[in-house]
Amino acid sequence: MTSARLPAGGLIDRTRTIAFTFDGQLYEGHPGDTLASALLANGIGLLGRSFKYHRPRGILAAGVEEPSALVGVGVEGRFEPNTRATDLFLYDGLVAESQNRWPSLAFDAGAVLGAFSRFIPAGFYYKAFLGKPGLWKVYEHFIRHAAGLGKPPVAADPDRFDHRAAFCDVLVVGAGPAGLAAALAASAAGARVILAEQDSRLGGGLLRDAAQIDGADAVDWIAGAQSTLAGRGVRILTRTTAVGYWDHDLVTLSEKVTEPGQAPAADAPAQRLWRVRAGRVILATGAIERPLPFADNDRPGVMLAQAVRTYIHRYGVTPGRRAVIAACNDDAYRTAFALAEVGCEIAAVLDSRPPSDSSIVKAAQDRFPVRFNAQVTRAIGGAGGLTGAEARTETGAIKLACDLIAVSGGFSPVAHLHMQAGGTLAWDETSGAFAPDVARQNQSTTGSAAGLDDLAEILAEGWAAGGAAAHGLGKPMPKGGPPQAAETYPGPSNSVAALAPPPGTDLKHTFVDFQNDVTLADVDLAWQEGYRSVEHLKRYTTLGMATDQGKTSNIIGLARLAAREGRPVPEVGLTTFRPPYTPVTLGALAGHGTGFHSAPLRRPALYDLHAARKPIWQPVGYWSRPRAYPLAGEDLHAASMREARAVREAVGWIDVSTLGKFEIAGPDAAAFLERVCTTTVAKLAVGRGRYTFMLREDGMVMDDGTVWRIGTDRYLLTSSTGGADRMAHHLAYVRQILAPQLKVAIANVQEHWAGIAVAGPRAKALVAQVTGLTDMPRHMSVARGRIAGVPVLILAASYSGERAFEIYAAGQEIAPVWTAIDAAGHALGGHPYGIEALEFLRIEKGHVVVGGEIDGRTTPQDLGLHRMLNPARPFVGAPALQRPALVAETGRQQLVGLESEGSIPEGSMLVRHAPGEPEGHVTAASPRVLEDGSVALALLRDGRTRMGETLTAWSPTRGVSAKVRVVEPVFYDPEGARYRD
Amino acid sequence: MTDAPRFQAAPAQPLIRLELWSGLAETSARFAAAFGAALPGAGQAITTSGLRVIWREPGAWMIRVETDPAQTILDRLVEIAGADGAVTDISGAAARCVLVGTDWRVLLTHGGVFDAENPAFAPGCVAGTVIEHMAVRFDVIAETRVDAYVAPSYAADLFAYWTSVAGNLDVRG
Structure with a gap:
């Protein structure tokens, strides 16, 4: 490779140098360089090895479509594999390494696979790894070792990633000439505009080719346009790629605040994911040049013709000294002129078309050897670069010495976002390309992405699209007209389809998908083996399934399949473009949702008091609740058992602030509650409460809790912690949809009331002591009082099976209440208890819980709650309970208890003999609190008819089992004597 | 440079x-007669007679009592509601955070899906949204101040999130 930096030119800052390393070697570049351009400037053309055959790979493109020049960049947690060197802007200290080679890039032992390529074609793994199932473990070791491209980082990413929302009238995606014109027009009309550009600077194709716009050099016009847009308040986002187009014109943008592997500034995020909701979206996403199919077309030194111009004009680098131009359009002739301008010899321009009379072709004929109806058939070279090209011409085969083959196989409009938005595509047979057709959302496509290729036309259409988008939102049409362009060789590119290889081409070495090493021979093989659908072809060959998602390969592969099928390309179809358009880091998707919790932590009002005791915490939904309060030397089990025994033998207290709580008020409050709850409510006397549960409309139990009549027309309804939000929605649904006529008001008071449950044989004494009440409320009754001067609401209800009280106070006032109970409770031999002990206690008592026995599939009958149902049946879910499947005598999973001498594995399946057909499962298990052995709750097929049966609770995944006896699901005080005075 | 918003938890009211x-x-009309202004319409909030009256949903308002004893106000509201509605003390059900600074709008675009930068979201407007999974309700007091209401259990995490974001606020555009 003999490329080097040009002595002048380019949009790089030559006054500064940037040091970086590639494979441990120190190099220098300039601000504005990509890693690819800097390496080219340093004479480096070999950047990596291919995925499957370990073929040497260089630089094909100059943008995000690059399939070959993939590197690992950064160190430790910031290491990012599979980064396109063409989309990585240089920064001080950049550390990059090549991929998929061992021991070195220059000498890669894996390259031996290339010699065996005939034995490992597409789909070989479906045929090769046959035999006894046990052999797969042997195969897998080697496959896992060989598979994958690049390596993952070995440390956690230390950086912050942002998520941000934005709204606008018009979102313009792409800041090439069409996008800039569209943004200028839309903003001139007064629209609120966002302009997103994946590059580090605006301009798109204008950074590649010289042009005059409105009398100024293109680069100066871009600067002026940027200034104008900024002055109009347009939000301009560079290094920001529109990666997904979702329903209702929601577009996600991935912004690189820093380059891959680069440490961000203090407090700044590394990347930002924008969710943009736009009134109109204009896609000015350009077009991607395609390579040409010929043998060894993946060699370093074969480069897209437009990329060559980009390296020359934008980066001041020439990729070669003697070039062959292989093309099927006029645009590639610009590359010949560009190379010639910087002193590169043009060995030949090989145009697959017949002679043309377009101005640029004629001009080229005057300067370069131009051959029509000519095609490259093979690139000659290897890891060290190209030495020549073989070609097929009208006069026969020729061989040309060269170190660069600039190829242009036509252009594929970037229609990914259009298709993601539900738009359709239309096939242009002449140019061999799909272009956006019908748009399904408030979206239009303009510029090269719409199939245009004349600059004046692109500017005019872009302006028109911007104006129309703004006008469609009620803005006036913009004043003035589109920017005016002047070029040396104006006009369309006259591109013709060049999707087939020259006759006689060595198909086994003609690459279609450079990243996944898919050749034309692979496509043929798939077709021969019956993979005629494009979707099947894709999955069998992995064509287009690499990180580049087939940006340069899909159409060529598709055309090959169509040719083998003997059908037109549109009939063969196109695989679906899905987000993301370019790879998005997992960090960007996660945003702040990292660490122990991927969601916020809800802290109950007593959180600090709990934290002072250093409890074992338990996430419950978003809440964090004490699971147990271990004393010195205690583990979770020991602490929980001590706490549970305290409740059974003395007294315990637990924070129940997280329960769902709703105040229902109004003259129709009781009627409303009888819609929501399955039990009778209207007959409750003031000051009394009862257990209740709620159904979904399909008759399944949704939640349970208690309902208390705390005033003449006022009730307090409690529900489970985990179901509180769901219950809030359910109440609103019943209120607004099912019973809007009722005179009722609903207030969510979940965090207005913080609560402490006090339970145990000494609970009554404790509560009497701290409240000073002499007349304690009996079970399921309400009282009011004060603790530590704080007004409290006392509900006498038991979840543990012991005499118990739930004491509620305003959230901001609850701390002294807890402190008073804690002090008095300890004096009575009690302990605070966590939700592990609570679980032990409720299992012994046979109380069901949401997420355990209430699992969304159980009816009141299944859970043995049916005797509580309101006989008038006005409640939600009542009609569904008449469905035959829900009232069947047999076949349903029913709540039972299980007993065992040893421990019972929670979550295990219930079988007659292990291994065997599962007949149910253990929903919750617990050691007995005061006795030996274990108990459990379970859902068992026809369970209530199987009392006394012995089954096996079997967990094959954990390798444990236990013999269990089926019993009634109440293990402790079935008469309920302990919670009544 | 940015005028990063400053925020602090407001005392409980x-x-x-x-x-x-x-x-x-x-x-x-009865409310206006008693407190000097009518109940605000959808998406609106007003301050009157020591009360901040914030529309919550159709037919429902949250009223923050700034001066008078709460029980006095509660009793008067019960009278005003009469047979047409109900009044519930929900003190402590929401924590209030006061955000001050010109860039509070930018801050509120982070971690959520709300168009806080829309100029139409002006003083007197209220809206509810979700930020980083947390339900938040905004009450725009002035161009340089917004009150945010969040369930107290979420407050610590929301403030921590805003602290991390406000440290390097991007105010482009």
Whole structure:
């Protein structure tokens, strides 16, 4: 490779140098360089090895479509594999390494696979790894070792990633000439505009080719346009790629605040994911040049013709000294002129078309050897670069010495976002390309992405699209007209389809998908083996399934399949473009949702008091609740058992602030509650409460809790912690949809009331002591009082099976209440208890819980709650309970208890003999609190008819089992004597 | 440079929920007679007679009592609601955070899906949204101040999130 930096030119800052390393070697570049351009400037053309055959790979493109020049960049947690060197802007200290080679890039032992390529074609793994199932473990070791491209980082990413929302009238995606014109027009009309550009600077194709716009050099016009847009308040986002187009014109943008592997500034995020909701979206996403199919077309030194111009004009680098131009359009002739301008010899321009009379072709004929109806058939070279090209011409085969083959196989409009938005595509047979057709959302496509290729036309259409988008939102049409362009060789590119290889081409070495090493021979093989659908072809060959998602390969592969099928390309179809358009880091998707919790932590009002005791915490939904309060030397089990025994033998207290709580008020409050709850409510006397549960409309139990009549027309309804939000929605649904006529008001008071449950044989004494009440409320009754001067609401209800009280106070006032109970409770031999002990206690008592026995599939009958149902049946879910499947005598999973001498594995399946057909499962298990052995709750097929049966609770995944006896699901005080005075 | 928003937890003040099932116009008139202004319409909030009255949902308002004893206000609201609605003390059900600075709008675009930068979201407007999974309600007091209400259990995490974001606020555009 003999490329080097040009002595002048380019949009790089030559006054500064940037040091970086590639494979441990120190190099220098300039601000504005990509890693690819800097390496080219340093004479480096070999950047990596291919995925499957370990073929040497260089630089094909100059943008995000690059399939070959993939590197690992950064160190430790910031290491990012599979980064396109063409989309990585240089920064001080950049550390990059090549991929998929061992021991070195220059000498890669894996390259031996290339010699065996005939034995490992597409789909070989479906045929090769046959035999006894046990052999797969042997195969897998080697496959896992060989598979994958690049390596993952070995440390956690230390950086912050942002998520941000934005709204606008018009979102313009792409800041090439069409996008800039569209943004200028839309903003001139007064629209609120966002302009997103994946590059580090605006301009798109204008950074590649010289042009005059409105009398100024293109680069100066871009600067002026940027200034104008900024002055109009347009939000301009560079290094920001529109990666997904979702329903209702929601577009996600991935912004690189820093380059891959680069440490961000203090407090700044590394990347930002924008969710943009736009009134109109204009896609000015350009077009991607395609390579040409010929043998060894993946060699370093074969480069897209437009990329060559980009390296020359934008980066001041020439990729070669003697070039062959292989093309099927006029645009590639610009590359010949560009190379010639910087002193590169043009060995030949090989145009697959017949002679043309377009101005640029004629001009080229005057300067370069131009051959029509000519095609490259093979690139000659290897890891060290190209030495020549073989070609097929009208006069026969020729061989040309060269170190660069600039190829242009036509252009594929970037229609990914259009298709993601539900738009359709239309096939242009002449140019061999799909272009956006019908748009399904408030979206239009303009510029090269719409199939245009004349600059004046692109500017005019872009302006028109911007104006129309703004006008469609009620803005006036913009004043003035589109920017005016002047070029040396104006006009369309006259591109013709060049999707087939020259006759006689060595198909086994003609690459279609450079990243996944898919050749034309692979496509043929798939077709021969019956993979005629494009979707099947894709999955069998992995064509287009690499990180580049087939940006340069899909159409060529598709055309090959169509040719083998003997059908037109549109009939063969196109695989679906899905987000993301370019790879998005997992960090960007996660945003702040990292660490122990991927969601916020809800802290109950007593959180600090709990934290002072250093409890074992338990996430419950978003809440964090004490699971147990271990004393010195205690583990979770020991602490929980001590706490549970305290409740059974003395007294315990637990924070129940997280329960769902709703105040229902109004003259129709009781009627409303009888819609929501399955039990009778209207007959409750003031000051009394009862257990209740709620159904979904399909008759399944949704939640349970208690309902208390705390005033003449006022009730307090409690529900489970985990179901509180769901219950809030359910109440609103019943209120607004099912019973809007009722005179009722609903207030969510979940965090207005913080609560402490006090339970145990000494609970009554404790509560009497701290409240000073002499007349304690009996079970399921309400009282009011004060603790530590704080007004409290006392509900006498038991979840543990012991005499118990739930004491509620305003959230901001609850701390002294807890402190008073804690002090008095300890004096009575009690302990605070966590939700592990609570679980032990409720299992012994046979109380069901949401997420355990209430699992969304159980009816009141299944859970043995049916005797509580309101006989008038006005409640939600009542009609569904008449469905035959829900009232069947047999076949349903029913709540039972299980007993065992040893421990019972929670979550295990219930079988007659292990291994065997599962007949149910253990929903919750617990050691007995005061006795030996274990108990459990379970859902068992026809369970209530199987009392006394012995089954096996079997967990094959954990390798444990236990013999269990089926019993009634109440293990402790079935008469309920302990919670009544 | 940015004028990064400053924020602080506001001291707890009594909160009352007023919900009507009938007689909206009549109740609003009674409210105006008692407190000097009608109940605010959808998406609006007002300050009157020591009360910040914030529309919550159709037929429901959250009233923050800034001066008078809460029980006094509660009793008066019960009278005003009469047979048309109910009043519930919900003090402590929401923590209030005061955000001050010109860039509070930018801050509120982070971690959520709300168009806080829309100029139409002006003083007197209220809206509810979700930020980083947390339900938040905004009450725009002035161009340089917005009150945010969040369930107290979420407050610590929300403030921590805003602290991390506000440290390097991007105010482009």
